[in-house]
Amino acid sequence: MIFNTNKETALKLDAADELRSLKTLFHFPQLDNKDVIYFCGNSLGLLPKNAKAAFDTELESWKELAIAGYMAGKNPWLKYQEYVKPALSKIVGAKENEVTVMNALTVNLHLMMMSFYKPTKQRFKIIMEAGAFPSDQYAVETQVKHYGFDPDEAIIEIAPRNGEKTLHTSDIIEIIEKNKNELALVLLGGINYYTGQFFDMSAITKATHDAGALAGWDLAHAAGNVRLQLHEWNVDFAVWCSYKYLNSGPGAVGGCFVHEKFANDQNTHRFGGWWGNDEKTRFKMEKGFIPKNDASGWNISTAQVFNTVALKASLEIFEKTSIEAITTKSDQLTGYLEYLLSQIKNISFDIITPSNKAERGAQLSLYFHEKGKDIHQRMIDSGIVVDYREPGVIRVAPAPLYCSFEDVNRFYEILLSF
Numbered sequence: 001m002i003f004n005t006n007k008e009t010a011l012k013l014d015a016a017d018e019l020r021s022l023k024t025l026f027h028f029p030q031l032d033n034k035d036v037i038y039f040c041g042n043s044l045g046l047l048p049k050n051a052k053a054a055f056d057t058e059l060e061s062w063k064e065l066a067i068a069g070y071m072a073g074k075n076p077w078l079k080y081q082e083y084v085k086p087a088l089s090k091i092v093g094a095k096e097n098e099v100t101v102m103n104a105l106t107v108n109l110h111l112m113m114m115s116f117y118k119p120t121k122q123r124f125k126i127i128m129e130a131g132a133f134p135s136d137q138y139a140v141e142t143q144v145k146h147y148g149f150d151p152d153e154a155i156i157e158i159a160p161r162n163g164e165k166t167l168h169t170s171d172i173i174e175i176i177e178k179n180k181n182e183l184a185l186v187l188l189g190g191i192n193y194y195t196g197q198f199f200d201m202s203a204i205t206k207a208t209h210d211a212g213a214l215a216g217w218d219l220a221h222a223a224g225n226v227r228l229q230l231h232e233w234n235v236d237f238a239v240w241c242s243y244k245y246l247n248s249g250p251g252a253v254g255g256c257f258v259h260e261k262f263a264n265d266q267n268t269h270r271f272g273g274w275w276g277n278d279e280k281t282r283f284k285m286e287k288g289f290i291p292k293n294d295a296s297g298w299n300i301s302t303a304q305v306f307n308t309v310a311l312k313a314s315l316e317i318f319e320k321t322s323i324e325a326i327t328t329k330s331d332q333l334t335g336y337l338e339y340l341l342s343q344i345k346n347i348s349f350d351i352i353t354p355s356n357k358a359e360r361g362a363q364l365s366l367y368f369h370e371k372g373k374d375i376h377q378r379m380i381d382s383g384i385v386v387d388y389r390e391p392g393v394i395r396v397a398p399a400p401l402y403c404s405f406e407d408v409n410r411f412y413e414i415l416l417s418f
């Protein structure tokens with residue numbers, strides 16, 4: 001597509017956008033009685049308007065039915081996790097039996113590592129990104145220590161080449177091959193939260209398996225943002241949160257993928273609890289944990305209904321379209337942002353995120369050599385929500401469900417005003 005910088009072009013692109021009406025399904029924070037432009041969906045997605053009624057439904061069930069709500073409510077709570085699986089499995093490219101929701105991301109990462117990180121004296125190393133999200137770093141460090149290994153020895157961090165900000169797939173694969181005799185696990189973010197780089201999950205997973213190790217992915221920034229094929233790519237396990245691109249609210253229930261080769265093997269080790277037990281015997285209160293033979297065999301506690309309500313509501317919006325249509329718009333919208341940024345001559349900055357659209361989702365991370373803080377402040381004052389990280393990085397995430405080409409053009413106009 002050939003872009004230009006005119007506002008009219010932005011409006012034309014919006015008029016041609018088949019997903020444009022989805023924007024009306026979300027609540028926007030207000031500034032001077034106007035909707036803000038929201039480019040922070042990579043941190044916390046907006047509130048879907050249908051969530052309130054969905055909460056009211058469950059509050060009503062609780063009020064009217066109490067314990068009977070488990071069986072007789074409009075959405076019986078006993079099965080509450082089941083309701084989100086069809087839509088969620090499409091979003092991550094999995095079979096329904098490979099997906100479950102429970103707990104939150106970091107807890108699920110620990111649980112998955114308990115199943116899939118089985119270090120031995122020979123094979124104990126974990127490859128991850130240098131500068132991974134802190135929670136992932138803490139999880140891996142403490143897991144490694146739990147098994148009596150020294151994090152400095154057991155954790156191999158992959159850093160960009162000198163003077164670069166993102167990773168080369170070939171470098172990642174080389175490090176995997178180099179460590180193949182001692183490697184237990186490769187654990188990367190599908191999309192790096194800081195640079196916005198989307199890794200070649202298929203190639204990296206394959207190289208990991210060739211090295212005799214397992215591949216786990218943190219999809220916090222990838223779920224609902226890019227096209228994933230977890231089953232096809234033979235990913236071993238993955239975890240994600242639901243409050244970023246999945247718009248399910250702060251602390252919403254986390255998601256989890258376990259490949260069916262493990263999920264339907266009852267011998268795959270995991271920590272048990274009644275909600276992961278075979279439903280036929282769950283309430284018999286007998287000894288002997290019999291896991292369900294799908295990913296929900298990792299559930300431990302009773303369905304977290306109120307943490308799942310907004311996810312269920314939000315997924316109804318995803319179901320109005322398809323992840324293919326969403327990511328197609330997203331590529332265009334982010335491509336348009338990139339084009340407009342390429343026309344900016346009055347401020348000096350770099351785009352850290354890869355320019356290859358196969359290597360990114362709905363986020364460009366901009367490193368401003370000057371005035372980063374001022375630019376961020378003017379954006380906020382002008383009703384554009386973006387986030388800022390020292391030293392001068394503004395992450396802009398035009399989430400395709402509720403951001404428009406006009407919104408992106410407005411960001412450009414404000415940059416031009418410097």
Ligand SMILES: *Cc1c(COP(=O)(O)O)cnc(C)c1O
Pocket residue numbers: 104105106107133135136189193218220221241
């Ligand atoms: C957002 C995010 C998390 C958050 O984890 P919680 O357990 O949900 O608090 C973890 N890892 C990455 C990479 C993230 O982007």
